[in-house]
Amino acid sequence: MKEKKSVIAFLIITFMLSSIIYVIWIMGGEAATRSGISVLLMWCPAVATFIVCRKYYKKENLLGLNKCKLSFILTAIIVPMVYLGLSYGTYWLINKESFTGDLNIFSSVSSSYTNKLSHRSVVTVITLVIGIFTSIITATGEEIGWRGFLLPQLTKIWNVKVAVIVSGLIWALWHMPIMIAGLYLPGTPLWFKLPMFVIEVIAITVIMSVLRLKSKSVWPAILLHASHNYFDQAIFGTLTNSINKSYYVGETGIITVIVSILVAIITVMLFRKTMPDMSQSIYR
Structure with a gap:
């Protein structure tokens, strides 16, 4: 079955390419983190997709880079603002001292340089805009692989419900090496952050x-x-300053996880009537 072969090939190539980055990143430590090596890692799924599609689907467009309604675009942008805003907002109410009110985007820039800035607000806006485009570029590398190629292929093998859960577990597993090495989402012990992260990733998936x-x-x-x-x-x-914040908010925070689960349930309920049958395979 071509779908199974292509999925296996995709996973092998993705994790092989990623393993090279894992080794370089882990050996380089914080210096490698600051070098932006995460961008290379996040594009491994896309590279694997290009290779697999060239071999198995030469005449088919399986990347999913199709136009869609503006409502989907706006929903995609707003939803994270909702579950993150609610979870962080709740934490700020519980721990009022954790809210700094300072974006502190200059933390990675030398103080001697920032002290010379006469128009700090302008630089802040420029930096935030650059951050938006950087986030889109890196997310594109991952999503071409995970949701562009892998998810639709899995729905040809299993029903939608199983395909979604499996794709989420694979996505979570892909993050584990750098999490275990302490280079991603530090601040909590492994026994806490690994299961919390998996649940959060599946909810977002x-x-x-x-x-x-x-x-x-x-x-x-x-x-x-x-x-x-x-x-x-x-x-x-960056608006939150607390030693224990990773336990409560963010990708390992219990408040964010709970809110994300609720938003995921609401999303499924809202689209249930127009979604494919969750017990059936699609894209056949």
Whole structure:
């Protein structure tokens, strides 16, 4: 069966390419993190997709880069703002001292340089805009693979429900090496952050998969992924200063996980009537 062979090939190539980046990143430590090596890692699924499609689907467009309704685009951008805003907002109410009110986007820039900036607000806006485009570029690399290629192929093998869960588990597993090495989402012990992260990833996968399958385009998944990363890391994360925040908010935070699950359930309920039968395979 071509679908099974292509999925296996995709996973092998993705994890082989990613393993090279894992080794370089882990050996380089924080210096490698600051070098932007994560961009290369996030494009491994896309590269694997290009290779597999060239071999198995030469005349078919399986990347999912199709146009879709504006409503899906807006939904994809807004949804992360909702579940992240609610979770961080709740945490700020519980722990008022954790809210800094300062985006602190200059933390990676030398103080001698920032002290010379006469128009800090202008630079802030420019930096935030650059952050948006960076998030979109990196998210595109992942989503071409995970939701552009893998998810639709899995729905040809299993029913939609199983395909979504399996794709979410694979996506979570892909993050594990750098999480275990302490280079991604530090701040909590492995026994806590690994299961919490898996649950959070599956919840987000459900939301992205519904938008991907309903719109028949990968763009909503790309923009939701980018919006999530941007608002979690560049906005809400930097507005929050607390030693224990990783236990409560963000991709390992229990408040964010609970809110994300609720939003995922609501998303499924809203689109249930127009979604493909969750017990059936699609894209045949």
